[in-house]
Amino acid sequence: MLRIGVLVSGGGTNLQAILDAIESGSIPNASVELVISNKKNAFALTRAAESGVSTMVIGRKGYENGTAFDNALSDALRSADIDLVLLAGFMAILGPDFFTHFKNRVMNVHPALIPAFSGPGFYGLKVHEAVLATGCKVTGASVHFVTPEVDAGPLILQKAVEVHQDDDAETLQKRVMEEAEWKIYPQAVSLFAQGLLSVQGHHVKISQ
Numbered sequence: 001m002l003r004i005g006v007l008v009s010g011g012g013t014n015l016q017a018i019l020d021a022i023e024s025g026s027i028p029n030a031s032v033e034l035v036i037s038n039k040k041n042a043f044a045l046t047r048a049a050e051s052g053v054s055t056m057v058i059g060r061k062g063y064e065n066g067t068a069f070d071n072a073l074s075d076a077l078r079s080a081d082i083d084l085v086l087l088a089g090f091m092a093i094l095g096p097d098f099f100t101h102f103k104n105r106v107m108n109v110h111p112a113l114i115p116a117f118s119g120p121g122f123y124g125l126k127v128h129e130a131v132l133a134t135g136c137k138v139t140g141a142s143v144h145f146v147t148p149e150v151d152a153g154p155l156i157l158q159k160a161v162e163v164h165q166d167d168d169a170e171t172l173q174k175r176v177m178e179e180a181e182w183k184i185y186p187q188a189v190s191l192f193a194q195g196l197l198s199v200q201g202h203h204v205k206i207s208q
């Protein structure tokens, strides 16, 4: 059984997509054991509690520096015997120390086709605002393994989504979530849970 820990900061729709996919059996042999938020009012915490999942709040402000914050997160995840960490709308950057224990065992979903509209400063609605300002006709979402360099780890799955002429950032965010994020994130976790992913340098190979 794959023990999953999820780090969140906000609404938690991606967390919900993962919980639903486990419940329906489309992610086999896995369970979400712990949800940690760095924001105490995150609705994701309510979603976790409603599914009977343990929750914790670990805020950056409670720690002297980034390393101490990373260690607190890592310690909590390790105490719960977590095998795979999912960032699901987690709006904090993890430092290199976090990855000594969880190398190639941390995934993130990003609301654009990496390397476009990614890296420091590109998060949440800001990504969709930038896509619209550029006049892109297509955007999408990416799931990748996380490394210390923001949004630059090995890509696992990507899915394209059309931009509509009358989109604003909110309508585009909703379409990217519905058509891409909520599909490819559970798919990537399912592949991991079945042992079908291997990281070779900067590339992820999927065995079928």
Ligand code: GAR
Pocket (backbone or CB within 6 Å): 009, 010, 011, 012, 013, 014, 015, 044, 088, 089, 090, 109, 110, 111, 122, 123, 124, 127, 177, 181
């Ligand atoms: C999602 O669109 C996710 O891709 C994005 O924040 C939103 C969180 O929504 N993450 C990032 O921008 C990270 N760089 P959720 O809390 O409803 O899952």
